[in-house]
Amino acid sequence: MISTIRWKDLGTPARVSERLVDLEVDGIPVSVPEGTSVLRAAAEAGISIPKLCATDSLEAFGSCRLCLVEIEGRKGYPASCTTPVAAGMVVHTQTRKLADIRRGVMELYISDHPLDCLTCSANGNCELQDMAGAVGLREVRYGYEGENHLDLTKDTSNPYFTFDPSKCIVCSRCVRACEETQGTFALTIDGRGFESKVSAGMNEAFMDSECVSCGACVQACPTATLMEKSVIDMGQAEHSVVTTCAYCGVGCSFRAEMKGNELVRMVPNKDGHANHGHSCVKGRFAFGYATHKDRITTPMIRDKISDPWKQVSWDEAINHAASEFKRIQAKHGRGAVGGITSSRCTNEETYLVQKLVRAAFGNNNVDTCARVCHSPTGYGLKATLGESAGTQDFDSVEKTDVVLVIGANPTDGHPVFASRMKRRLREGAKLIVVDPRTIDLVRTPHVEASHHLKLRPGTNVAVINALAHTIVTEGLANEAFVAERCEAKEFAKWKAFISEARNSPEELQAETGVPAAEVRAAARLYATGGNAAIYYGLGVTEHSQGSTMVIGIANLAMLTGNIGREGVGVNPLRGQNNVQGACDMGSFPHELPGYRHVSDTATRTLFEQSWGVKLESEPGLRIPNMLDAAIDGSFRGIYIEGEDIAQSDPDTQHVTSALEAMECVVVQDLFLNETAKYAHVFLPGSSFLEKNGTFTNAERRISPVRKVMPSLSGKEDWEITVMLAEALGYAMPYKHPSEIMDEIASLTPTFTGVSYAKLEELGSIQWPCNEQHPVGTPVMHIDEFVRGKGRFLITEYVPTEERTSRKYPLILTTGRILSQYNVGAQTRRTFNSMWHDEDRLEIHPSDAELRGIKEGDWAGVRSRSGETVLRALITERVQPGVVYTTFHFPESGANVITTDNSDWATNCPEYKVTAVQVEPVTQPSEWQKRFRSFSEQQQELLEEARETTQA
Amino acid sequence: MDIERLVKMANDIAHFFQSEPDHEEAVKGVLGHIQRFWDPRMRKALSGYVDGGGAGLIPLALEAAKRLPKAGQTV
């Protein structure tokens, strides 16, 4: 979808009202919802009233006085942006008097504005310029000699945008954007009258302020005052293409603004259903990795990982990989090879990888990185509600009265949704946070959690049981809902279990560390505070009881009837952009697309007929099983697309031993990632800007990914999988990803109505989309659960085996930060590293003091798996006894320490709980030294290959 | 396959089903989970280990593992 660069700006936000108001603007009759401004009503009638301080993403402020109108029967010249419509109103927007006033206003603005339009970065896309034209400004009588702001200095501290105060017209759009859209409140207008000016924080540089670089202010600014550096460098774009962010599970829609094949900037799409025109620093600004010099664009092969890489043709690389896989299968059996796909791949790519494994390899050894994040969500929600997905759309939060956030850090992990959530909280919704750390959301401007249950890591299930116990025993359950919608026998069993005294907050308090009274108060608020919605993240799933906890969450929602309508529900916040899609597409070893078990003959037959092969009816190996089987010798070849298990999976040394034990490791990626350092074949992948496809976000929303520039390697990722399948002797005659989607739709009941044509028409679609739901399904389980009756399951709290001891007295838990993204392969190759250039170990002051560790000291972190060294960050965000780190840099080795403990149902690793000891040290750990020398060696082998080709 | 790990996995599954009041359902729960989610080579390894006594398996896991079909038997 190619679109023009400018958006139509209707001036003030839309109002929702049943009641319509009729009025007349310049003789044209208009009918708009009650509460709409005159400015917007006029715009809807096709009449543009000049304006500067108003824009339709922000509430009107009425400061510039340019939008004045005359209204019959009213005195003076009211500002149309702040005047609501009234029935029978007769409005005139163009009169001689109005023209004079507007010209006068513009004259004042221009007299204090540098007249460098021709060389200004906003030239051609500046609202001030437009308005000067619109009001017919011809002269500036005041001259430029008077006092002015033209000499103010620029703030270029932010790597992505500049602030040039000499061009500021003090319209406060930026300030309002930071407050209303982003919710950070980093900007203020200092001083009054002529002295008034915009400033970040306490008159600081942007980089030193609270600013999180979301860019909302830059987008809102009508002049070149706040401007993307990329636009300053490259000039204004000439066309744009709507596409979807490739970072987190919010799945923001963007317009990629292009100049030929070069990306000038990413602008969040106002019509985007997931983000409504907002974005975070990653999606808007961190796209430089796509053209980074580290990109590998030529296929490479080698026999041993100690050999130099050899650059080869696509054919040679593909044939080599295929013949290796065939050789291994001939010698060690059909099940000796497998594949891994990634949540960063499109739906179509993932679908093809699992199809290749099942149809061309002839086994079910396929898995996805969702294994290590949200596999418990799939299991737990399917077992209780009947569908492995979240129940709501993001817009639902606007009707929520009580937000319960468990084990998620939305302001860092899902920033754009966090902004929506914060807006709702500022409107008065109540907040309960269940997290071992004081995440930002607990206290941000104008938001304060009613309850923060600061539990010990690993005791989630105890807390959810205590919450449910309180609701049941205090008689706060929604008995009518349960009786009508849930299985009675299962509920009775569960009720007996949960009512036992051992599940009470008082009995569990010693285990969880959360005061019983606090748990009871939170339970009462959740059960009785109106519409209550649960949002949760990896702090729920990445535990030995991850699936049990997801079940506990679903139990709680059913118990209180908080499911099946707007404003409520169970909402897993997915980590990566396409976690939901990867799971939907059948990339787990036990299920075909649409969550149907491989042992189900009817489903298998359907796929067998379509694919023309016999399919295996036994489940295959999951990632951790593949690694164990590799060490054991029964698994020897793997095709990995877009995944970096050597960095992201737990117990790094176990992962790398398994990779070393394999005979053929094929990695398809943008960069020589940590896993590729153990590979024998490297297939250069394409970035999200270089291919067509779809991503499915945390709301089950399928959004289009569109190719905006040619692929650097000459191939889109789906084409590479097709070539590999064909070299293995299995034909995949697709000409375009849309045909892959058509096949998915023909085989998956929840996708029957999905097609590229419909995506083009609707913009995005939330599955299920089929005959019953032709335009998709924002809220699920409305009249009945997908499985029929909801099923309560007993959630016994089983403490993890990962307990603290004298040897390992602290608990390490892990998480993400706003500016970096997971393994960091992308964001580390952008300026985002200016906010976070290394992983640090957060430690409580008392634990630090006990160990003689000071701020910034090197701290050795040791677990039963391994040891690494990180710099200490002393903070009360973590509680005594708990330490915390992020895992964005491979050399930090966060996963050298994490153990092989995993969720009982899905083997999702227990990243969130590792018993460790922390000590001051003076040098890197042994693992880090080995890592460094191995990485340097691999980098040299890559450089050699590049030089040989150039020579 | 690393049998220690399989034993731990089976025990973890059994811990979940442990509190099911109906014992037969609990055994079926564990068995069903293993059959639905474990690759055949893992099931075979566990089943073989149980033939040798199955040390380390908690009783519920052991009971379920004993019911795993032997090689050649259909499910």
Ligand code: SF4
């Ligand atoms: S970039 Fe975002 S956080 Fe920073 S000042 Fe602008 S709106 Fe506020």
Ligand code: SF4
């Ligand atoms: S920086 Fe831009 S948006 Fe902010 S007050 Fe100045 S002109 Fe308006």
Ligand code: SF4
């Ligand atoms: S919130 Fe997520 S999807 Fe949206 S721009 Fe940021 S990283 Fe991209």
Ligand code: FES
């Ligand atoms: S646009 Fe209405 S006062 Fe500025």
